Amino acid sequence: MAWVDDDNAALVTDLYELTMAASYHARGLDEPATFDLFVRRLPDRRSFLVAAGLEQALRYLERLRFDGDAVGYLRSLGMFPDPFLERLRELRFTGDVWAVPEGELVFGQEPILRVTAPLVEAQLVETFLLNCVGFQTMVASKAARVSLACGDGRSWVDFSARRDHGADAALKASRAAVIGGASGTSLVLGGRAWGVPVAGTMAHSYVMRFDDELAAFRAFARDFDGTTLLIDTYDTEEGARRVVQVAGELAAEGRRVGAVRLDSGDLEFLSRSVRAILDEGGFPDVRIFASGDLDEWRIAELVAAGAPVDAFGVGTQLGTSADAPYLGVVYKLAEAADGPRIKLSAEKATLPGRKQVHRRRAGGELAGDVIALEGEAGVPGTPLLTPVVRAGRRTGPARDLGEIRERCREAVAELPVGLRRLDAAPGAYPVELSPGLKAVQDELRAAHRRGAPAGA
């Protein structure tokens, strides 16, 4: 076995989900329960998150099966009773899911996903849902920051595949990058899977294969009309002069060079000198593409300095979200059959009950969120969580990725300007608890002090 697929995804779960589920099953505790998937606190270098990964999470829930191989393996562990293994054999996800639509912004403590299902089912899906939603949300959030740094006139593409954490990460990162505003990806499978533009031209090794740079440029530009030539293999400015020469030769053949790519060195200085060489050589339309260890900070610097770069490639820093390579995403019991639940451990307290997030706007800007009980009256703002699965069935078709991307762009634009700064503080956006939610919280805390720790 080498790959995760629809047939074995049920085993992408921590063993303890299965031991807990087995115990619930044995004790008849398989009544519906509600779990929230949320990020406790935003990382130090994020002031908002972009919800993503829901589509793949729903696909997983819809197809969840423990096949013969999975059940056989679990039986071989010698720790699960037969009736539980039989339950697994028949198990389908039959619950309800409410979720924040992909592309919307989310903040700390806010449920991104709310799962209500028989306890065994709700428990078993924890690991996969965290992995799936956490990763894409992390990358889409980073991507939205890269888009902010690029500003309006410049585009960027995902170049992360080679440094992503495995092949599934590369595939999903290309999707999350597009949600966050990338115009395309270098990953061919990303283009195939998500229908997004694929980008990329040549590497240094191509240039090195030829006897000299000029020969390489001539060959590649003839093979791909309108292409991008990588000009920093030997000397970037000399490379730019060779591009002028080749572009001149091609013009006579009715062909053109589309862009040059800079991948190393002082990108601000080089982009200016290369721009000047291209302009003076008569090719003001040849665009400049920059790559090489870029992230949103470096791009913002280049943009602020007025570097004449038209588009960026962002790789490692994007796909690994290197300055915040994980989110504190958790999945917590909020309500059991007999009422709301709360976790009290210091630093890790949870919010009880079935919840909704209400988003307030003022003057066309986001003004703050209120986390409330589902159905609580008088809470201002628009509800964010919508039903996406009812009794195990999706409530609608998959959303168009282009629409999700556009929604993300609009949502970020609704942020107050201070929150769109790359250095905005993680807690800058106001998130409050509703009176109803606070009342349940207080009640449970008081009950705990009276010695009924987990009761409603």
Add this chain to the structure above:
Amino acid sequence: MAWVDDDNAALVTDLYELTMAASYHARGLDEPATFDLFVRRLPDRRSFLVAAGLEQALRYLERLRFDGDAVGYLRSLGMFPDPFLERLRELRFTGDVWAVPEGELVFGQEPILRVTAPLVEAQLVETFLLNCVGFQTMVASKAARVSLACGDGRSWVDFSARRDHGADAALKASRAAVIGGASGTSLVLGGRAWGVPVAGTMAHSYVMRFDDELAAFRAFARDFDGTTLLIDTYDTEEGARRVVQVAGELAAEGRRVGAVRLDSGDLEFLSRSVRAILDEGGFPDVRIFASGDLDEWRIAELVAAGAPVDAFGVGTQLGTSADAPYLGVVYKLAEAADGPRIKLSAEKATLPGRKQVHRRRAGGELAGDVIALEGEAGVPGTPLLTPVVRAGRRTGPARDLGEIRERCREAVAELPVGLRRLDAAPGAYPVELSPGLKAVQDELRAAHRRGAPAGA
């Protein structure tokens, strides 16, 4: 499409690999070339790397195919000539691969993998090989540090699945963790795929599902004899007292509690007080397992302080290698049909020619490596790279994961003590270039100065 699998893995490639390959194909430049896969410099917080991911890389090479769907998609892009698409349709990997065996240590600039194949094939596999070998090498290296921190008497398990970057990362991280010394994984699919022990018992939500902690402990301990009870849901020391009570009740039934798990709070203080409670309660054999945002540094602190922790669970920090979430892993042309190649860009220079790494030992310890030309005479030390694929066929069966793990343990033990420190500098291990390699390097530099930049 949602998953990467053997059928579509050929498209886990950057578009530029295909454009370059198409150009080589059109121009008859498909003669054998040699590429090196290596890490330029170790990250700031790594003084050695553990080679890993080779097994999955070889599986990929062995099964590489562009199927009808892949070729159809590429045709739809409208940028590739038909003869090239035909070449892809028939393409199999027919080259040779030399590699550092999994579990061996590697350092900056040293080829981990050396691919010699027709240029089209050698180029197309770049993205996948980097992703595959880079990720597992990163995690195995982090894992080896965790093992160093644990020292001899303590074990640890991989708890990373929920925070890993996608499902493939979770699956591969569980393997790399075991290579680096983990005794098992919480990921059930990891157990199924790699035949390694799976670990895990209960979460806070289990405890919260019951009316009180005592009821939860009783239920779980009866369902899983010898299990681990999580004791920090409400109050850790009270939890430990409840374990004593339950363990007493179970003893009368001939059952036992195996361990307690601490997942939050001051682990040094709590492990001592919990140890005392368990000992005084008559249960000195109940072990203490600790988890919760652990990494090698935190574990080393606990071990140094003499905290009575018997085993650790390491999650997020391991699977995302959070303090160094990527390696600067690259794949560079070293030799073309007509001779060695070199890349000269500042900071990104490469070593020319087909190379071998020789490892010197002195007094049972590693004394330093020499990167030499393949076949160069008089180079001291044992060659590290061995042939693993010849003419597209693997030279032997997959190695046993337990053997790889054991080899890693031995290899780390061979490091001088200063290099086994967690804070050892990235460049502390001596890696030199052989006289033969230096001579080729000088020759190519001189040729470049004479205006033949890429020539031998």
